Amino acid sequence: MTLAPEDHTQQIPQGSYYSQSLPPAPPAPPTPPLGEGSRPAPKRESRVGQTIGVALLAAVLASGGTYAATQLGDQGTATSPTSTTSTTNQNQGSSPTVVQGNATAPDWTAVSAAVTPSVVSIDVTTQQGSGAGSGVVFDKSGHILTNNHVVGDATGNGAITVTLNDGRTYAATIVGTDPSTDLAVIKLTNGPSDLTPITLGDSEALKVGDPAMAVGNPLGLSGTVTTGIVSALNRPVSTGTASESPLGQQQTSGDEVVTNAIQTSAAINPGNSGGALVNAKGELIGINSSIASLGQSSSGSQSGNIGIGFAIPVKEAKSIADQLIKSGKAEHAFLGVSTRDTVVSDGSAKRAGAQVVAVNSGTPAANAGIKNGDVIIAVDGQRIDSATALVAQIREMTAGDKTTLTVIRDGARQDVPVTLAVKPVSSN
Known part of the structure; x- marks a missing residue:
């Protein structure tokens, strides 16, 4: 199924940020018309093969990206019937x-x-309401990495409070936000x-089927952990910058978030966004950010986990x-084309591309x-089957990176x- 970010009439509509009960911040200026693969029109065309319309399914930018992947791979062969912990990490x-x-059988x-x-x-907390989400401790200096949709509405006129796992509470300020990747640091x-x-x-290093655990604050239940598997990798997820108003009405601003996401089967619920997705070693592999949603219930409440969640890769x-x-700001890689979804002949077969x-x-x-x-069909060997992909x-690359487009x-x-x-700053 495909779904344009602007289309809210599909069976699986554009979602809302589960961590937020606040109205959205004022819309950011639109991105330049010729971006890293921007589309000239929101209408999506049908494609051959597996068009990853999930992003396109409309991921709910949920402050509840409870992710649980699973990692077997490089855990090594079993040498002991039990698990032990080691503090020989790269960061003291x-x-x-x-x-x-x-x-x-990881010891969770x-x-x-x-x-x-x-x-x-x-x-x-702002004058308009309050909301909650999760975050991870990024360094000893007190920087916390989270989602932009968790804290973005507090820019300029809100208060942010952070509660550590042991119950201590501290005020926090915004260091910088990046709406286009839905990331922020406080x-x-x-x-x-x-x-x-x-x-x-x-x-x-992740592989589909690897084990992992999500840790966060779903529904205000801090320190909650869930486990699951990595359902897919490099899943292009496209969402608008949406939030849930105090009256339960979905509102969407102009910023579109596009992520080459990790898909997981782990449970995702309101409040998990910005939290940690870790592997069986306890290493951060993603920041939980969004879920696919079947929409709202007849009572107007938000829908919860349906087993399709997304995390922003740690890289x-x-x-x-x-x-x-x-x-306080982030630069993004820039290609300089406008593209649309299409289907092209590739030898005797048909293939979707941009x-x-x-x-x-x-x-x-x-x-x-x-x-x-x-028609671009791959980037560094990674299949591209849509403009969003x-x-x-x-977007997950950095300015100066050398890449190969196939x-x-x-016909050849x-x-x-x-x-x-470096992606130019929008002038309009």
């Missing part, structure tokens, strides 16, 4: 790494004990010296967090020789090397 003072004694009790001290509950005011930053993992989250801490309808002069795409009519793939031009495949630039 960070959460301990769990060494699983049995990779096929040990993982929970290692991770929960690094996950916090976040409460936001900082504790006069935070304690004994914070436990979460240990960062490798989201690129992207760390890159944005580092930039926000350094300068067809280039405009190339802006002086951009990386133009410099690389990308032409109108080219192209945006998601480019395109079909005049060819690889085009491209060096991405």
Whole structure:
């Protein structure tokens, strides 16, 4: 099923931020018409094969992205019937790494004990209302990584309160927000010296079926953990910047969030957004952010978990967090094309892809020789079967990255090397 971000008439509508009961902040300026794979019109075309319309299913940017993936892979062979913890992490003072004694049956009790001290509950209050979500301790200086939709409405006129796992509560201020990736960093005011930053993992090492655990604050129940499996990787998820008003009415602002997400089967409920998705070692692999939703009940209440949730990979989250801490803003990679969904012949088969309808002069795409009519079907070997998938793939990269686009031009495949630039700031 496909769904345009602006279309709320489908069976699976655009969702709302589950952490928020606040009206949205004023809409951000629209992005430039020639972005990293922007679409000239919201109407989506049918595609051959598995068009990942999930993002397109309309992920609910939920402050409840309870994610639980599962990781077997590089846990190693079983050497002991039990699990033990180790503190030999890359970051001194960070959460301990769990060494699983049995990779096929992770000791989630040990993982929970290692991770929960690094996950916090976040409460936001403005004149319009209040809301709650989750976050992770990013460093010893008191920086907390969370979703923009958890704290964004507090910019300029709200109060943020952070409660640690042990019950201590601190005020916090916004360091920086990045609506286009739905990430934000806040900082504790006069935070304690004994914070436990979460240990960062490798989201690129994940495999479908790997085990993992989600930790967060669903429905105000802090320290809640859930487990599940990684259902899919590189899932292009497209959502609007939506929030739930105090009266239960969905409202959507102009910023579109596009994520090359980790999909999970773990339970997702209001309040989990911004929380941790960790592997069986207790390492952060994603920031829970959204769910697919079947819509609202007849009473107008929000729908909950249906077993399809999404998390922002830690590689992207760390890159944005580092930039926000350094300068309060984040730069994004830029290709410089407008694309649309299409289906193209690939030999004797048909294939979905992103067809280039405009190339802006002086951009990386133009410099690389990308032409109108080219159909982009892969980026660095990762399949691209929609305009949204192209945006998601480019957005998780950084300016200066060298990548290879596989395109079909005049019926033949060819690889085009491209060096991405910094996305220009919108002028309108």
